[in-house]
Amino acid sequence: MPFSAQPPASGERYALSASLDNARHLSSLLRAVHFQDHATCLATASGLRVTVEDAKCIQANAFIQAEIFQEFSVQEESVMFRISLSVLLDCLTIFGTSSVPGTSTALRMCYRGYGYPLMLFLEEGGVVTVCKINTQEPDELLDFDFCSTKVVNKIILQSEGLREAFAELDMTSEVLQITMSPDKPYFRLSTFGNAGSAHLDYPRDSDLMEAFHCNQTQTNRYKISLLKPSTKALALSCKVSIRTDAQGFLSLQYMIRNEDGQICFVEYYCCPDENITEAEL
Amino acid sequence: LSRIGDELYLEPTESGLSLRAVNSSRSAFASFLFAPLFFQLYELGSTGPDTEVFRCKVHMKSFLGVFRSLPSLEKSVGKCLILLKPRASRLVLQLHCKHGVTKTHNLAFQECERLQAVFDTQRCASRLCAPARVLAEAVVHFPPTLAEVTLGTGPGGKISLRNYVEDEAEQSKTMVTELWLAEDEFQSVAVAPGSHITFCLKEFRGLLSFAEASNLPLTIHFDEPGRPVVFTLDDTVLEVHLVLATLSDLESNSQSPSTNGVSHLPAPSDDFADDLESYMVAMETSEGGSGGPPSPTFPLRTPRPAESDPEEEEEEEEEEGAVPGTPPHKKFRSLFFGSVMTPGRPGPATTQEVLAEDSDGEC
Numbered sequence: 001m002p003f004s005a006q007p008p009a010s011g012e013r014y015a016l017s018a019s020l021d022n023a024r025h026l027s028s029l030l031r032a033v034h035f036q037d038h039a040t041c042l043a044t045a046s047g048l049r050v051t052v053e054d055a056k057c058i059q060a061n062a063f064i065q066a067e068i069f070q071e072f073s074v075q076e077e078s079v080m081f082r083i084s085l086s087v088l089l090d091c092l093t094i095f096g097t098s099s100v101p102g103t104s105t106a107l108r109m110c111y112r113g114y115g116y117p118l119m120l121f122l123e124e125g126g127v128v129t130v131c132k133i134n135t136q137e138p139d140e141l142l143d144f145d146f147c148s149t150k151v152v153n154k155i156i157l158q159s160e161g162l163r164e165a166f167a168e169l170d171m172t173s174e175v176l177q178i179t180m181s182p183d184k185p186y187f188r189l190s191t192f193g194n195a196g197s198a199h200l201d202y203p204r205d206s207d208l209m210e211a212f213h214c215n216q217t218q219t220n221r222y223k224i225s226l227l228k229p230s231t232k233a234l235a236l237s238c239k240v241s242i243r244t245d246a247q248g249f250l251s252l253q254y255m256i257r258n259e260d261g262q263i264c265f266v267e268y269y270c271c272p273d274e275n276i277t278e279a280e281l
Numbered sequence: 282l283s284r285i286g287d288e289l290y291l292e293p294t295e296s297g298l299s300l301r302a303v304n305s306s307r308s309a310f311a312s313f314l315f316a317p318l319f320f321q322l323y324e325l326g327s328t329g330p331d332t333e334v335f336r337c338k339v340h341m342k343s344f345l346g347v348f349r350s351l352p353s354l355e356k357s358v359g360k361c362l363i364l365l366k367p368r369a370s371r372l373v374l375q376l377h378c379k380h381g382v383t384k385t386h387n388l389a390f391q392e393c394e395r396l397q398a399v400f401d402t403q404r405c406a407s408r409l410c411a412p413a414r415v416l417a418e419a420v421v422h423f424p425p426t427l428a429e430v431t432l433g434t435g436p437g438g439k440i441s442l443r444n445y446v447e448d449e450a451e452q453s454k455t456m457v458t459e460l461w462l463a464e465d466e467f468q469s470v471a472v473a474p475g476s477h478i479t480f481c482l483k484e485f486r487g488l489l490s491f492a493e494a495s496n497l498p499l500t501i502h503f504d505e506p507g508r509p510v511v512f513t514l515d516d517t518v519l520e521v522h523l524v525l526a527t528l529s530d531l532e533s534n535s536q537s538p539s540t541n542g543v544s545h546l547p548a549p550s551d552d553f554a555d556d557l558e559s560y561m562v563a564m565e566t567s568e569g570g571s572g573g574p575p576s577p578t579f580p581l582r583t584p585r586p587a588e589s590d591p592e593e594e595e596e597e598e599e600e601e602g603a604v605p606g607t608p609p610h611k612k613f614r615s616l617f618f619g620s621v622m623t624p625g626r627p628g629p630a631t632t633q634e635v636l637a638e639d640s641d642g643e644c
Contacts, residue, residue, distance in 0.1 A: 195340065195342070195346055198387070203381045206380045206382060
């Protein structure tokens with residue numbers, strides 16, 4: 001549904017200006033990384049990246065490519081600002097969160113530049129809402145320096161196999177231990193909670209396993225409270241890639257197909273837990 | 282079983298795997314015996330004549346946590362392997378799921394004494410057998426918060442169910458529901474006329490749901506008020522018993538003022554309250570317990586308003602029976618509040634010995 005009300009005044013140049021026919025393409029992805037109140041947005045010619053961090057240990061990024069938008073223009077090389085993700089999501093879903101087929105909220109986003117608020121124009125069924133959200137100085141973001149050349153172990157799994165596991169993780173355990181190995185148990189998720197330990201094993205020949213490239217046996221522990229929010233991204237995704245590097249840093253990349261069949265990505269990076277004690281098996 | 286107690290007792294025997302639970306006031310006991318044929322594989326560890334049968338208990342919540350969502354379990358789990366590893370102190374539950382995925386849970390357990398209620402269905406004067414559905418449909422008429430219900434036998438072989446109102450004075454203010462079931466609704470009726478028993482409905486509902494789901498007929502064995510009522514389900518591979526204490530009759534006591542309101546432990550000076558203190562389930566480590574002493578009187582504790590929560594009751598001494606570490610071959614029986622006996626009641630529970638050494642376990 002093309003957006004027709006309140007076009008920006010001609011002659012004004014916006015650092016960022018974008019239009020999206022279905023705001024859900026953006027809001028559902030942002031929800032998958034919404035575990036902190038604030039996020040840093042980076043807009044470049046290739047699209048929009050929204051980053052959320054916590055405890056200097058975990059970082060989540062939601063990528064919405066420029067091609068997803070009906071219109072996407074960035075005046076400078078890149079535009080970056082910090083914004084309340086909670087407020088942004090509330091605005092994007094101002095007409096409600098239930099997805100009735102056939103109706104969608106149209107979005108127009110404008111950002112004049114440093115110091116200006118982010119303007120959102122949302123329209124559904126002829127009703128228009130205008131939102132102005134204050135922006136802040138962007139934070140310095142963590143650089144996990146995770147590149148494909150440094151990857152030691154990599155697995156690609158169909159998300160349906162992990163969804164239930166993540167939803168039912170024993171939260172009385174402080175850590176989630178991930179074992180990846182060319183030998184048994186191949187891929188194992190373990191928790192050590194009040195009731196005892198629990199292990200979830202995925203064999204390399206499971207039909208859920210799309211790719212299995214493990215070169216070395218690695219066992220790493222991550223704080224479960226930091227990884228639990230990734231369950232939202234997992235729920236939306238159809239595939240997930242799990243990679244670790246030599247230092248035990250974890251990269252989770254989720255491939256998400258939106259309502260129109262377009263592909264977007266969400267990724268989570270996590271540092272291993274430093275307090276390593278003997279694993280209970 | 283989780284409706285009864287917080288701990289699940291496991292006892293693998295030659296006749297099958299027995300799962301049991303008891304409530305904190307020892308007024309309800311349930312056991313499920315799964316015959317070896319129920320399983321695809323049933324292997325007992327090496328047990329010589331001298332080796333003790335291994336028993337343990339685990340926290341009910343931990344165990345249930347393994348089988349969290351039943352509908353998805355049915356779709357995704359092919360096999361469940363249960364291993365009891367005494368040396369590692371672990372109960373291993375391994376679920377083999379679809380896509381080759383294996384879920385292994387290692388639960389900590391505690392060794393424990395044998396948990397067994399003493400009861401003898403042969404000695405019960407009355408017996409009823411009905412399809413679970415009939416009883417479920419009857420029970421549905423009572424409010425979910427109702428604590429106790431009275432089952433009675435009436436003229437013409439009819440069976441009545443009535444909610445129990447503890448205080449005579451309150452009768453006029455509370456809604457009383459009574460329903461009658463004709464003899465032909467039951468598969469068999471062999472009852473002593475004019476008998477009635479009052480038991481806790483909450484604990485019974487759990488068994489009833491199970492019986493309905495498994496489509497098994499339920500048999501009710503009962504006797505005089507005060508003696509336990511035993512509900513049984515029988516199948517080729519499963520034997521279920523639920524033993525509930527019943528309210529003892531108070532004909533010899535005059536009506537007492539309502540003491541039920543607040544306190545869990547009845548005031549000692551009150552005769553009415555004395556009769557209703559609960560007795561400990563007699564525990565015996567010898568086999569064939571039911572052939573031995575007569576069943577202890579099993580009076581129900583003072584009924585309380587709907588939100589009764591047996592778990593909160595402080596009967597510290599009662600915990601002694603299941604104290605781990607009590608020497609296994611010691612045969613012991615403890616009945617507390619030995620001075621408490623309904624006057625005029627015949628014989629049972631004359632064994633009032635309280636074995637002082639067991640009070641070591643008192644916390």
